[in-house]
Amino acid sequence: MGIVLGPNRYGKAEVRLVRVVRDDATHHRLADLTVSIALSGDLAATHLAGDNAHVLPTDSMRALVFAFAREQPGEEPEEFALRLARHLTTAYEPVHTAQVRIHAHPWERIAAAEGPHPHAWTRAAGSRYAGAVRNADGAEQVVSGLDDVTVLKSTGSEFHGFLTDRYTTLEPTDDRVLATSVSARWRHAARPEESDLGADWTGSYAAARATLLRTFADTRSLSLQQTLYAMGKAVLDEQPRLAEVRLELPNKHHFLVDLAPYGHDNPGEVYYAADRPYGLIEGAVLRDDAIPAMPELPW
Numbered sequence: 413m414g415i416v417l418g419p420n421r422y423g424k425a426e427v428r429l430v431r432v433v434r435d436d437a438t439h440h441r442l443a444d445l446t447v448s449i450a451l452s453g454d455l456a457a458t459h460l461a462g463d464n465a466h467v468l469p470t471d472s473m474r475a476l477v478f479a480f481a482r483e484q485p486g487e488e489p490e491e492f493a494l495r496l497a498r499h500l501t502t503a504y505e506p507v508h509t510a511q512v513r514i515h516a517h518p519w520e521r522i523a524a525a526e527g528p529h530p531h532a533w534t535r536a537a538g539s540r541y542a543g544a545v546r547n548a549d550g551a552e553q554v555v556s557g558l559d560d561v562t563v564l565k566s567t568g569s570e571f572h573g574f575l576t577d578r579y580t581t582l583e584p585t586d587d588r589v590l591a592t593s594v595s596a597r598w599r600h601a602a603r604p605e606e607s608d609l610g611a612d613w614t615g616s617y618a619a620a621r622a623t624l625l626r627t628f629a630d631t632r633s634l635s636l637q638q639t640l641y642a643m644g645k646a647v648l649d650e651q652p653r654l655a656e657v658r659l660e661l662p663n664k665h666h667f668l669v670d671l672a673p674y675g676h677d678n679p680g681e682v683y684y685a686a687d688r689p690y691g692l693i694e695g696a697v698l699r700d701d702a703i704p705a706m707p708e709l710p711w
């Protein structure tokens with residue numbers, strides 16, 4: 413019986429990087445990224461004895477992110493994550509696994525008199541996600557996604573037939589407001605022969621985002637759980653190279669306010685938008701013949 417070191421990893425979290433791609437003196441493009449790196453490997457000595465010979469300083473990882481950003485302007489976040497992960501697992505012998513997470517924050521061009529402004533921006537809601545893992549044997553996987561895309565349907569949602577007990581006061585409804593803030597992840601390369609991760613990342617991202625939103629809108633919802641499955645399945649139906657979709661859907665409750673004490677009816681017009689608590693519906697939808705996800709894949 414004794415005490416041993418368990419699983420561990422370390423890295424630089426949330427490197428904030430803004431890249432201005434200058435098409436010419438006035439027409440620019442922006443990439444605003446938050447990049448996180450986590451390494452695992454032969455790190456017992458630093459934990460057990462403070463021997464740092466195998467420890468690449470997290471400060472060097474920060475520098476690496478900025479230096480790599482200079483090399484490939486306009487690069488997609490998935491490519492950037494893969495390039496960092498490949499470098500980290502080939503250049504430093506003690507590193508066995510590298511995980512890279514990137515959140516890309518959208519900026520939209522301000523509407524100017526002559527059209528979209530060439531170099532003035534407003535920060536938009538939601539963010540795009542890209543994550544990559546690579547190990548020293550060369551195995552690698554990529555996950556893409558989006559966060560905090562808030563959607564609402566003002567009809568087309570029901571919730572009834574649920575389990576009841578003596579604590580149940582929720583009224584069944586056949587017409588409610590359904591709102592959620594979508595966080596989604598999709599894993600690339602469903603089969604081993606598709607492991608050439610040279611995809612059209614941005615095309616796949618735009619298609620998945622559109623499919624998720626369209627399915628939310630078009631599905632007559634009997635529960636947010638049913639909507640979750642429909643959203644994930646629609647993305648997999650449209651993109652055969654994706655293996656799995658994971659969704660997190662907080663139920664942003666809208667409660668009809670009882671206006672009777674004030675002498676008013678309320679035919680589905682005035683709602684209280686509750687902040688918390690909220691229902692949290694989470695689930696994965698996957699192909700039954702997909703290769704498994706690497707355990708270290710940064711979802």
Ligand SMILES: O=c1[nH]c(=O)c2[nH]c(=O)[nH]c2[nH]1
Nearest residue numbers: 571582634635636637663691
């Ligand atoms: O779509 C829903 N799923 C639930 O599990 C649930 N629970 C609840 O109170 N409201 C809802 N709505």
